[in-house]
Amino acid sequence: xxxxxxxxxxxxxxxxxxxxxxxxxxxxxxxxxxxxxxxxxxxxxxxxxxxxxxxxxxxxxxxxxxxxxxxxxxxxxxxxxxxxxxxxxxxxxxxxxxxxxxxxxxxxxxxxxxxxxxxxxxxxxxxxxxxxxxxxxxxxxxxxxxxxxxxxxxxxxxxxxxxxxxxxxxxxxxxxxx
Numbered sequence: 001x002x003x004x005x006x007x008x009x010x011x012x013x014x015x016x017x018x019x020x021x022x023x024x025x026x027x028x029x030x031x032x033x034x035x036x037x038x039x040x041x042x043x044x045x046x047x048x049x050x051x052x053x054x055x056x057x058x059x060x061x062x063x064x065x066x067x068x069x070x071x072x073x074x075x076x077x078x079x080x081x082x083x084x085x086x087x088x089x090x091x092x093x094x095x096x097x098x099x100x101x102x103x104x105x106x107x108x109x110x111x112x113x114x115x116x117x118x119x120x121x122x123x124x125x126x127x128x129x130x131x132x133x134x135x136x137x138x139x140x141x142x143x144x145x146x147x148x149x150x151x152x153x154x155x156x157x158x159x160x161x162x163x164x165x166x167x168x169x170x171x172x173x174x175x176x177x178x
Contacts, residue, residue, distance in 0.1 A: 040136030047132050051125060052099070056084055056092040058129075061101055065118040065126035072105050072115035101125060130172070 018026070037044070048058050059082050064073070079089035093116050096102035101122035107113035118126070141149060160166045 036137065036140060039140050040132070043136060044129060044132050047129055054092065054095070056082070056088060057095055060089065060092050060116075061096060061118065061122055061126060062129065064102060064116065065123050072117035074113065074115055078116065096122070 048055075051058070053061065060078050063078060063081060075090050075093050076086050078093070079086045082089070084092075093102060093104075096116075097104060099121075100119055102116050103119050104114045105117050107115050141152075144152065160169065
């Protein structure tokens with residue numbers, strides 16, 4: 001992506017007015033997420049890189065098979081969910097179909113509509129990504145002291161009141177490695 005495109009994206013993001021406390025929380029959360037993402041020496045990034053998928057393709061595949069709806073969806077729905085243009089998502093889906101990670105299926109109610117579904121091969125890649133991510137998280141959690149883990153568990157538990165987080169947790173417990 002060109003630097004000018006990145007600048008355009010950064011300008012388009014409307015940052016809400018936040019308190020200094022919220023800014024500090026966000027900075028600490030960012031540091032933790034960065035650490036978690038790279039904790040296992042970037043194994044998840046390595047799997048993504050070795051798969052040959054772009055970030056848009058990877059996000060689409062994860063949406064189709066990792067956290068998304070079980071039913072096939074339209075390209076426009078994927079684009080909206082992931083915040084990318086329909087043409088960009090269409091190109092990403094074309095590549096996923098070509099790689100046999102996804103397939104186009106006929107809509108049962110409207111034969112003119114084509115939906116996108118994950119294939120078994122795509123499901124295996126999603127499972128690999130989830131396993132690698134989970135292994136990194138488990139290694140991180142195992143390295144925490146008892147008091148640190150209890151504090152982290154309490155903080156996470158308090159966030160489970162948010163339905164979006166609780167739903168993601170339930171889904172990952174179902175499809176992810178246990």
